[in-house]
Amino acid sequence: MTVPTNINYKPWTSKEWKDFFGSRVRQHELEEIPWDKWIDLNEEEQHLIASSLQEFQLGQASDGRVWTKRARQFAEANGDYDYLEAVKTFLCQERLHSHQLARFMALSGIPQRKSSVLDGVFRIMRRVGTLESSIVVLVSAECVARVYFIALARSTQHPILAKICRHIVDDEYHHIRFQHERLSLIRAERSGIFSAVTRFLDRMFLRGTAFVVFRVHRRIFRRAGMQWREFYSLCKTTS
Numbered sequence: 001m002t003v004p005t006n007i008n009y010k011p012w013t014s015k016e017w018k019d020f021f022g023s024r025v026r027q028h029e030l031e032e033i034p035w036d037k038w039i040d041l042n043e044e045e046q047h048l049i050a051s052s053l054q055e056f057q058l059g060q061a062s063d064g065r066v067w068t069k070r071a072r073q074f075a076e077a078n079g080d081y082d083y084l085e086a087v088k089t090f091l092c093q094e095r096l097h098s099h100q101l102a103r104f105m106a107l108s109g110i111p112q113r114k115s116s117v118l119d120g121v122f123r124i125m126r127r128v129g130t131l132e133s134s135i136v137v138l139v140s141a142e143c144v145a146r147v148y149f150i151a152l153a154r155s156t157q158h159p160i161l162a163k164i165c166r167h168i169v170d171d172e173y174h175h176i177r178f179q180h181e182r183l184s185l186i187r188a189e190r191s192g193i194f195s196a197v198t199r200f201l202d203r204m205f206l207r208g209t210a211f212v213v214f215r216v217h218r219r220i221f222r223r224a225g226m227q228w229r230e231f232y233s234l235c236k237t238t239s
């Protein structure tokens with residue numbers, strides 16, 4: 001995985017992240033999705049996106065209990081309670097995405113799913129291990145989800161879905177940066193070789209995740225004209 005490099009990159013404090021996520025949630029609440037201008041999703045597009053959207057809506061709907069527990073442990077061990085608050089506001093954003101997608105699906109006659117194999121595997125992986133391994137799993141999923149929503153925005157004719165996708169893409173960029181910064185902090189003391197091995201394993205995990213998602217949701221990527229090379233390249237750079 002690569003930390004975004006197209007900005008003047010300076011890690012933020014937990015308080016800065018907490019304030020930032022809080023302001024983004026408020027901004028999105030104000031920046032209403034124009035639900036009153038609803039137009040029906042055409043049948044062909046509904047058929048194309050339904051099962052794919054169900055999967056990603058489910059993925060965004062995590063309650064974050066394990067994540068919050070790990071963040072609390074980290075906060076207590078390091079006296080960094082703003083980190084816990086930052087994680088909570090970050091989770092509010094994820095829930096907002098999930099609610100927006102759920103509302104879009106309800107209006108389009110697409111039922112929500114309660115579970116899926118892919119989502120189940122990710123949830124189990126996030127639950128086992130440490131805060132570090134949970135972040136690696138989460139940030140890989142976010143890198144891939146971000147590119148998925150870029151592809152969905154490109155492929156949809158529906159203005160409201162396109163707007164929701166743009167919100168998510170924008171937010172995920174910051175989520176990924178937030179997670180990368182915490183990983184860097186956790187790994188700051190590691191030796192060169194150990195660090196290199198860790199980065200290699202991270203990259204392999206990202207590649208595996210990207211491969212599975214690209215295969216499962218290939219119809220969306222095909223419609224967006226996004227080949228594997230572009231898709232994986234965007235997953236790696238996350239910018």
Ligand SMILES: [Fe+2]
Pocket residue numbers: 094142171172175
């Ligand atoms: Fe996210």
